[in-house]
Amino acid sequence: MTIAEEELLPGTRRALLHRIAVAQSEGRTPSLVAAVVRGGRTVWTGARTSMEGHAPDEDVQYRIGSITKTFTAVLVLRLRDEGVLELSDPLEKHLPGTGVGEVTVAELLSHSGGLAAETPGPWWERTPGALRTDLDEVLGPRPLVHPKGRRFHYSNPGYALLGALVAKLRGARWEDVLRREVLEPLGLERTSTGPVAPHAGGWAVHPWADVMLPEPLEDLGLMAPAGQLWSTAGDLARFAAFLARGDEKVLGVESLREMRTPAAPAEATDVTDGYAYCLGLELRHQKGRALVGHTGSLPGFLACLTTSMADDVSAVVLANCTSGPAPFTIAADLVGIVAQAEPRVPAPWKPLREADxxxxxxxxxxxxxxxxxxxxxxxxxxxxxxxxxxxxxxxxxxxxxxxxxxxxxxxxxxxxxxxxxxxxxxxxxxxxxxxxxTRQPYEEGSPVPGGVDPEGWRGIG
Structure with missing residues (x-):
């Protein structure tokens, strides 16, 4: 029997299902849904749940947390590609009056602007966005905690600023720009800023008892560009295919390659862990494999989207618990299962059409x-x-x-x-x-800096 190249073998599908079953069980999460993309299309989805009558599938929404940042970064790169801004521009040039205007757009994208990791005041992920009605409340009295450009320091407020920048330059709300310029062109119909049924509820699982507590589902307000979005395994699988292959309606291949390139000064611990931050994407190394994507978390939810460009395989993992399973490790394992069991079949070699x-x-x-x-x-x-x-x-x-x-x-x-x-x-x-x-080592007659000894090559003798 011949199996189409895009289909996964039964043994591979069984291994993928086993991996997420172990993750859901050992991670003690109410539900977990995953998808695998190969060759630009979804080739597998799977789910496990402990909630009777509520089996998730690739169409059920989960909060995706900081994967939202990748969507925001795509909007910023679109502005750059249109010539509206340069990544080297200081924020003040386009969004004056923030108090951190000397930080560049690229530094905000790569978390190297020196901004604080979080907003001042109560935990922004579990409180209404109405508590932060302007950027002063997002940044607080001490917005910078490091010299700009000197080190990688993850900053959620930095992406709130990028969302405000997009809104200012487009003359529309960040969420409206996102829908018009990214979600609709890519056909991500189940990705939204608020939950749309069917969607999972967010849960906290007690660390020492098998009991649960519902988490609040807050609207993040001005912090939305850092972590607001809800999405599905199906939509994120399509988004992963876009991030790997590009779509001229949204962003081309070269700009996406730039997004995947490390852009932040690396910390010593990050180098040891094989971690680097790019422009709205994280680059990690796991078991000798380079994986690019983003993780996300909000109270009640965990998420990961990651891709091995070398293997042309992506994985998406979504869970509805505050802690427990490790979404990146699970997603990396899903990629590894497919890449090892069914190595990428290279495209046929083809000669140049015309040689210069x-x-x-x-x-x-x-x-x-x-x-x-x-x-x-x-x-x-x-x-x-x-x-x-x-x-x-x-x-x-x-x-x-x-x-x-x-x-x-x-x-x-x-x-x-x-x-x-x-x-x-x-x-x-x-x-x-x-x-x-030169064509020969230290070729005589060639303009080798320092010249070539006139006696030429010789032995010791």
């Missing part, structure tokens, strides 16, 4: 001093510079249309690769961010 002779002239082996590199031209039109030892600086470069190339990642990100030609038109060497790459 000037680019072909550059491919092959090059040397930086005595370090050997290979320059390859790939079917996506990029060139890659790779160390032949397997270790060292590597980068892909995109053509600029004038014979030069710009680095896309690693040490050479943003740097230029430029072929330098002799008077007869032949390539003399490559200039890569001022480093000279």
């Amino acid at each position: 002779p000037a680019s072909l002239e550059l491919v092959g082996q090059w040397y930086w001093g005595t370090y050997a590199f290979a320059l390859r031209l790939t079917a996506d039109g990029l060139v890659s510079l790779e160390p032949l030892s397997g270790k060292g600086r590597r980068s892909r470069f995109r053509a600029n249309g004038d014979g030069t190339w710009t680095g896309l990642e690693g040490y050479y990100a943003g740097e230029h690769l430029m072929p330098v030609r002799r008077p007869d038109g032949a390539v003399s060497h490559l200039d890569v961010g001022s480093f000279v790459f």
